[in-house]
Every structure is written in C-alpha cells, then in structure tokens.
Amino acid sequence: MAGLSEGQTPVLEIDGTLNSNDGNSRGNKGNDKAVVLVGEENSNSNIDTQNQQGGSGGGSEREMPSMHRSGSRPQLDLSKAAIQGNFEVKNPTILLPNQSDDISHLALDIGGSLIKLVYFSRHEDQSIDDKRKKTINERLGISNGNRRSYPILGGRLHFVKFETTKINECLDFIHSKQLHRGGVDSRHWNPGVQVNDNAVIKATGGGAYKFADLFKERLGVSLDKEDEMDCLVAGANFLLKAIRHEAFTHMEGQKEFVQIDTNDLFPYLLVNIGSGVSMIKVDGDGKFERVSGTNVGGGTYWGLGRLLTKCKSFDELLELSQRGDNSTIDMLVGDIYGGMDYSKIGLSASTIASSFGKTISDKKELADYRPEDISLSLLRMISYNIGQISYLNALRFGLKRIFFGGFFIRGHAYTMDTISFAVQFWSKGEAQAMFLRHEGFLGALGAFMSYEKHGLDDLMVHQLVERFPMGAPYTGGRIHGPPLGDLNEKISWMEKFVLKGTEITAPVPMAPSGTTGLGGFEVPLSKGSTLRSDASALNVGVLHLVPTLEVFPLLADPKMYEPNTIDLADHSELEYWFTVLSEHLPDLVDKAVASEGGTDDAKRRGDAFARAFSAHLARLMEEPAAYGKLGLANLLELREECLREFQFLDAYRSIKQRENEASLAVLPDLLVELDSMSKETRLLMLIEGVLAANIFDWGSRACVDLYHKGTIIEIYRMSRNKMQRPWRVDDFDAFKERMLGSGDNKPRPHKRALLFVDNSGADVVLGMLPLARELLRRGTEVVLVANSLPALNDITAMELPDIVAEAAKHCDILRRAAEAGGLLVDAMINTLDGSKENSPSVPLMVVENGCGSPCIDLRQVSSELAAAAKNADLIILEGMGRALHTNFNARFKCEALKLAMVKNQRLAEKLIKGNIYDCVCRYEPAR
C-alpha cells in the first residue's frame, strides 16, 4: 500500500516510494529533463518509469497547465485555488493545487538534551486525466464537487533526533537537505531562484528561544516559537488518533499494543519525560492543563549518571544499566529486615527501601562501585518515582489512562517496565502505564501540526501508513541521522555491512559532508550481533500520509475489525512464517532479478533486497513488536515494500503475462461449456471453478512445486476434478438458495457485487471472470477490486482492464458490461457481430483497492473502492491472502462470500482443521 497517494497511477506511486526519503540525493539522474517535461516537483524518475510503462498517465501529464512557480516562498500560488467541500461548512478548506513548497517542511523541538526534527517530504500529487478512471468516478458518484477535499498533500513524515550539544550537526543536516527552504526539490526545479531570507520555521522547546539567533545566523531562518505544552498535546493527540498501534503497555518485558478508541480518548494524563517531567491533563484538542511535574527526570538520570559513571552518552548510560545489579547500591527491604519481607505493609524483601541507601554504610568509595549497578539503581529510582507521581496525579483527577512520552523512555525496556511496575504497584493493579511509539517526537510533531493549512488535523488513522525502510532493523531507537536516500548508497551500505559481517563496530561511512547524502546509520555497537541487545528498542518508521485512503464502509464493526487472522504474537506461529518466507526468498530473488532483465545491476539489487528483507525478518524475530503490532499481513506487505525499495517494481510481470495469455486462450471453451449447463449446475461449476483456479498462486510453496508438473489448463482441470463437495467449509447451499431460491421463491438479484480478485492467470480469468459474468447476466453490477500495486502474481487494477477487454472479444455479456463500465474506452470494441443487440447492460467496473500487498486491511482502502462499496450488497473475497490470512473473521453489513483454496498445511489445520488443498466456501448473510 505504499505511497498510494492519490490513487491515480500506481506507477507513479511506486516511483514515489523509490524516491523515498525526500529525494535527498537524486543527483545521478537527469533533473533537467524532468524540469522540462513537468515543470513541477516530480522527480525525473517518475518520468523514466512512465516512459517505460507507457501508461495512460504519461501523456496526460503534459496537459497539465503550466505551473507557475514562485521563487520566494511566502507568496502563495493562488492559481486554481478553490474552496473545497460544502459551502455551509464554517471554515472550508482551501485547496491550493498549485501551491507546493510554500508549506514549510520542517518543525523542530529543541530540548535541553535532544533536538527532535519532524520533516515532510512530498508525494507527487498531479492528477492524471485517466479516462477510464474518470468514467468510473462519474459512475460511482465521485466528482470534485461533492467529494471531500484533500487539502493534505500526500507525503511522508520523517523523524530524526540530534543531541542538543551537537546542534551544528543538526544545522548541517537541515542545510544539506534544504529543509528550511522547503526541501531539496525546490532548488532542483528552480536552481536560479533567489533564496528567501525571511523563512520561518516552527519550533518548540526551550532551545527555540535559546538558539533562535544561531538559526538566523546559520540558516537565515527565523524560528516561530510555539508553546511547548500546546505542541506536546497536539502531537500526542495526533499520534493517538492517527496511528493505530501507537500506544502500548510494557510489563515484565512484554509489549502489548492497545487499541485506543478515539471517541473515548479523553481525558487522559500525558507524562512527558524530558530533562524534567511535565504531567498534563488532556481533555481534548487544545484543551489541557499542566497539573503537575517533577524535576527528577531524564536530565537527572543523565546528569547524575554522568557524574557517577563517566559515561559519554545517555545511551551508553542506559546500556550500562542493562548489566547492572541494583542490590549492591540500594537498600532493600530485605537488607533492613534481615532478608525478610515486611509483608504487613505489602513490601517484599526485594522492594527498594532506600535508593542508594547502601552506599552509606560501606567504607567504599565511588570507584569501588560498578558503574553498571549505579546506572541501574539510578534508573530505577527515577523511573519509579515518575511512575508514582504520575499515578497519584491520575488518581487525583480521575484519569483512566496515563501515557508516558519523552526522550527519557527511548523504548528502553527496563525503563518502561519500572514505570509500569510503579504504576501497577501503587494503583494495586488498577491503572496501567502506556507508552507511545513515537515517544520522543510529541513536541516536534505538535510544532509541525501548528503550521496552518497542512491539513493534518483532519487526517484520520486510515490515511496513514507507516513504512520501515531498509535501515530500520539497524538503527533501532537510537539517535541517528537521516536514512540514506539514494538507492546506490543503500546497496553499497548493505554490501559493506554484509562484507564485514558481525564485525562492524563503526558507523557506516557516510557520504562526504555537504552533500545530500549526509547522515547514515548508527550501527549496533555490540559485537557479534547485527541487532541491538536491548530487545525493546522501538523502531519509528516513516509515516506516509495517504489522504485518499478510507475505511471500507461495509465493515459491520470497524472498531472491532482486526484484519489479521493469524496472530504472530504466538512465537511458534511467527517462527513458522519466518521460515516459510525465508525459504521462499531465493526463488523470489530469482524472479525479481529476471523481471529486471537479469542485469548485473538487477543482481546487485536482488542481493541487497534479500539482505535487507532478511534483516527485517531477523529484527522482527528478535522483537516481534518492533514495528508495531505484527500480523501475517504486515509481514507479507513488508516484503513487497522491501522489493519496491530496491526498485523491483513487478517481479512477476512476465509470469503474469504468460499465464494471463494462456488462460484467456481457453476461456471461450470454458464459457461455452458453462452456458450449456442448467442454472443450478452452472452455479456450482462456477464456484468450483473459482476454488480450482485459486490453485495458481505463486505465494504458495506447494503450488510453485506443482507448476513444474503440468500446463495451466491441465492443472486447472485436475484441480477442478478434485473439487468434490462437501468442501471443508461449505455454505454453498445457503448461497445457492440466496441466488436461485427454491420453488416459487425467486430472490431478487443483487444490486452490486464487489469481487476482490487474487492472482493473475487462471485464477482471475477462468475463476472470477466467469463468476462475474454470471452475476452480470442476472443484472447485478460487478466491480472487480484489484491491487493498486503489484504483489507476487496478484492481478493489479492497472492490468485488469486489458484482460477484461481481451475476454470481451469472445463474450457479448462481458463486452456490453465492460462498455457500460467504461472499461473499453480505449480498446478495440465492436469486433463481435453480436453487437447489434444494444439493450443496456449493467456495468462491469474495475477499481483499485489501495493496497500493494497480497492481503488487505479493510481499514485502509482507496477512496474509489469506498465509493464503489456504497451501493454494494454482495462482497466476494477470493484467495488465501484476502479471505483467509486476512478477513476470514471479518463481518460485513452486506452479504459476503469467502472463497479460497488452502494451499498451506499448517494454515489448513489451524483455521479449518483440514488439510492442504481443502476448500473454503463461506457464505455470510448481511449483518
């Protein structure tokens, strides 16, 4: 689902992903060309891709009105400005389609210890004048007049930290990326442009005052100071509302993500642990009060820790604590009571009676104590204290939830455990501490939110997709510079990393300073492990803002909806799927390399992809919740994302083509065969056909083996012969009753059916298309829902119209329906003589689902699909990814039919207590 910004051309979006990291280095590509062609902030690689693909979008781009680009940023480009939405709305959003980089891309939170940066990089957001899409949009009632506006530009939010003492590095970073001037892009497109000296950047934190002059001097920008509390709260509210797996609990090393009901979020206590600690009661957006705080915070830990241990950095001090034993420093209840508990008041022997109480009585000096022990003792003292004071304040105001944020936590397991323990201890289990994955960035995010017209306020959880780029497994929760932006850098970094193996101890060589490649990863210091020893380091990915995504409107209970059927919290389950994915990897790499012509470059990228994906797997194996709640769908999607990151746009392209052609060749015979049957028999044959054709799945190891043994049609026929009812899950009779009725009862046909298709080739051509045809014949509108981006051999919404057009050559029903649905606008029509019959047909349409994964998360689908769902009364989900791995337990407001062949023994056993190749035909009436 990566970067499906406007849902217009998947090609562009793929490209956007590749250019991720805001194009901080794209010097090796012909920028000039791009300027000439587009004159807008598209990266040239868009163009490359478009040229390659020859997609319908390419040409139309040139039809875009020539963009006026203003050189000085404060001037808004008001051309084509329009007020969006209902005019009765009090504050209509003003859409500035031509306003691009006037919106500042950077916000800062300059704290006493750390500087946090949030910056934004743009998606390409030009609208493609796609006739097919236009027709569909019209039919679905999507028009610019009454659809909600999208003032938010698609794009990505990046999160970066620097130590405040190293503010110069931070300034260099901003300068190298030109973030203070709207990002690198603007310079590329307009090299001669005069730099505006009055640029203003939103900033918060005490340092926004302290360093204001420095910023002015070094970058020529003024800092617009935002109130710190305002920012904290705005940031926290945004995260809690917009990011699904933002909050989690952490007890005894176990992390559990908490689903926050955004309607029941307030009031809550926000505890921000920076140098000091602020406790804020939050009652709503912009409604909050600082109710308490403590001066014993992160600064105390680091300050005292530095004095006592000589550690060079905060992280070093934290690291030390992991090997500490505080019983040499702290006076425990047991020390006082001679090893006994003081159970009368609920204190166990290991309870700390007095922090540092043991350093009293001994004759020892500071040098006689282990720094590890001191660090741990200090950490416990401070965490425990914060937990206690927080709980007391929550109690005081009757707040149910306490969220802890701020840099002190840093995803450090022990810190979180200690705070959680304190809260649980003092509340006697009634309150729970919760943590935020983006803990350090609340203020910076809030400052970013304070820009007007960024539109983030309206952003909903379903419009955000978090991506973990290649560096994620390596960077952990540490302070690090920007991710490497350029593909070449990524590959060479990966090669170097692998070359040195586990011996790497120094940071990766970075591009020479002053270039756009500044920054890099901080490689784990611990020798012998590619991963951090602190199992709880949380990774913060890049937030992709995809304003066009919506919640699928037909979900019966969106709040309770959980896409994943398989919970990978179960470690054996996790291990199994990791093994499956790892074993499948070499084959996938071969396919991917071949799809790019098998060149040396492709091989290099293939290797890098394999390593990067393996690193992700290893990281997740060690810490399953590293990237948020982990389900199988996330894992499969991560793989596709990773492929795209290394510019494998469509690894199965040629296989898909071959199979589509082979299947289309036998389709006419199949249709003739079907038409000769009675209604009842035909319906059974159609469902059988869908199940049989679903065997063509390159995502299944078992099936890949099968392919070596026969041709497509042979396998299809063999498979269909095996489809003897009863199937393992068999609601066919109920479905048939609904379709055909019995006796005098003639049920009305469905109004509109959404068919979620799966694989290319036989699956869609011989399975789903004939089923679609049957529905059309009954007068039901059919919407084929396909992937926006390629994933394995899944058919995409881009490919589907051509297939339908080809099939339509041999079938009048399909032809007329496709015509009515606007699918044949560009294609060769009327080649059949049956065209003389011109009675109007119900339409056959194709929409993209907003995904680039073999699974589908129905909380985040394209607006197109959401619109198409409006009038639908039947959903057919087909294939393992969409009907079993995800959505098997999903309930819908309308009727649903879930069809799949189980091509995995373990899944068959687990899900349906059956065997491999068993079939599922689950029919669920409307809820």
Next chain:
Amino acid sequence: MDVKKPASQENLNGNESESQISHLALDIGGSLIKVVYFLRSNGSGGSVDDSGKKSDPVLEGRLHFAKFETSKIIDCLEFIRSKNLHLAGFRHHDASANDKTLIKATGGGAYKFADLIKEKLGVVLDKEDEMDCLVTGANFLLKAVHQEAFTYVDGQKEFLQIDQNDLYPYLLVNIGSGVSMIKVDGDGKFERISGTSVGGGTFWGLGRLLTNCKSFDELLELSHQGNNRVIDMLVGDIYGGSEYSKIGLTSTNIASSFGKAISDNKELKDYKPEDVARSLLRMISNNIGQISYLNALRFGLKRIFFAGFFIRGHAYTMDTISVAVSFWSKGDAKAMFLRHEGFLGALGAFVSYENHGLGGLKTHQSVQQFAVSETYAGKKMCCLVNEDLNDNESIDFGVAFAA
C-alpha cells in the same frame, strides 16, 4: 484515665535503694539506631498531686534520647552497657535470670541484630511493629508534648497548638533511609498508604558517592553553603531566562535536578561538593514534599507531619519540604514538623511497654505541666559516644503508677 495495677511493683519498690530506674527502647533503622530511655529523677519532691490523690505513686524522671549510626552498633551497645540500661527492661513475672530480660525494639535492625544484642547484652529484643511504634510515638508527642509541632517558613519556626480533639486524621511522613507515608486516624488506627525509596538514605548514599563527605551531618552542613543553580537545570536555563509563567513556573524553578551536569564537559571533581550537596538536598526534599502532598490530597488530610532522621532540624531541608508542599498545594497545605522527629519509632516502642500491663508508663496529665525542658541536665550526657549527633534531648516526665 485507666490506670493499671503495676504487676512489677516489687521491682520498683524492691530497688528503692537505687536512685534511678531505667527503661529502654530501641529503634534500629538502616542508618541510625535511636535509643530512648527513662531515668528517674533523683529528688522527686513534686511528685504528689495537689489534689491529694496520694494513692497514685507518680514516678518522675526524664526521657532521654540518643542516636548512633547503625554501622557503629557496637558503640551503641557499649553505651547501653555502661549505663546499665538493659537491666531495667521489662521482665516476665517469673523472671529469674537476666537472659529473660526483654527490651522493646523496632526498626528492621531489631530483626537483623537480635542475635548480636543477645550475645553482647544478654537481652532479648521484643520486636514491636515499626509502623505501630511510629504512630504511637507521634500520637504521644502530638498529644502529650507542648509545642511539639511547628511549621517552617522562610527560616522562621512557628510552633502550633494542636487541638487534640481535632488531631485526626493526619498524614505522618517518616523520612528515614526510605520514606513511609502513614494515614493516622487515631490511636493504633493507621494505614501505610504510600512511601518512596528516595529518602534520607538516598541523600546520604548519593551524597557520599558524590562528595566524599564523612558523615551525614557534614553533608547537610555542606549543602548549606552550596548553590544548586550550578548543577540544576532551571526553567530559566531552558527558556533563556524568561519565565514560563503560563504554567506557573518561574525561571528559578528547577526544571531538572542535576540537569546541567549533562551538557558541560565537566567532571565530578569540577563541581563544588557544596553545590552538589545542595542540589541533592533540594531534589530529595522537593520530591518527598510533592509525594506527601499528593497523598494527603488523595485522602483529604489537612495536616502533614514530617518526621524522621533526615530532617534533623535542618533548616534548609525543612524549608525545601515546606516550599514543595506549599508549591504543589498552591498554598493550601503546610508542612509541619516535630521536634522529636528522629525518635518516633523508639518512643513508640517505649510507650508500648504499657501494653503488657507491667511496669507500664502512663502519660499522666501532669506531663504537660512538666513539659519539655530545653535546658535539662542530661542533654549532653547521653551522647557521649556519638558526638556527631548533638541534638538529643530529653523530656521531663511524670510517670504514674496505679496503686
């Protein structure tokens, strides 16, 4: 008042030749041992009530208080032996040998050092519950001793007259090595509702590591001369000198204790021990004040009494705690202190003798008449061994024994 028949009267009467009859109780904490003992006055001329109730023999004398560092327990035992304090403990009816002598004791060390004391003094420690003792001691002091409680604001002590009928409930914060917070609802009616491990032990332990001070009192003394602004990150440091008044913080509020030790390239030795001690004291006092206030608020307690050896009548400590309570309560609550702050537990253990109905001390109405003598003779006497601890006091006492 309910007056019990003293079963051990023969002890008292039988030993009339002895000029003094002693009672001893101990509170053996993690850092300090507190000793309370009773010495009978030599000339007890004023022992008869004017009312003429001569049937009630009133034993007059003084309660003495002494402290020792727990690490120097041997000194403490020597002190007890030298004064024969252990011989006058409560005995069983059929006591025939010294090894049956029981001494009331409380604090964790009553368990830990039981064997040692048995070996050295030949007495058995009768362990009293620590909380019971604390509360009993505090209730005793607040009711029986005139001008026991006081507030401390801007360096000014102000003694408070506590209305005994309006004493409960109150919050008792005992700051020893750790901190216990106890909600007291009446005599023997109390609950430990909270506490914190950041207490006197933390101050002394961290202080020792950071300053090389030789004693707790030296550390306290140092803190007096320090300036915490060198080490603490103040609100003003963050906001470039301007106040963050929106949330009620002024530029001199501490934003982060020890927060300045981060950014400098200084080592520990580059900081003055005075400043470090000051910073530490403020951190801990402030924290205790805050947590105490939050707990008082939670249970709707009007009064918070702070006690325990951490305070030690140290002005700056009391001031910081007072400021913290006042700050967090926005002036609604005031911290109160007890003059005998360090001896609650020992006093409670001492008072607990009466529970056995033997040789019990009864706080008599006349106690208040005797009140407290700041200039009693025994003041220095009882801290011969431990000269560091010079703030020991004694209370003149009337002890009534029922006929």
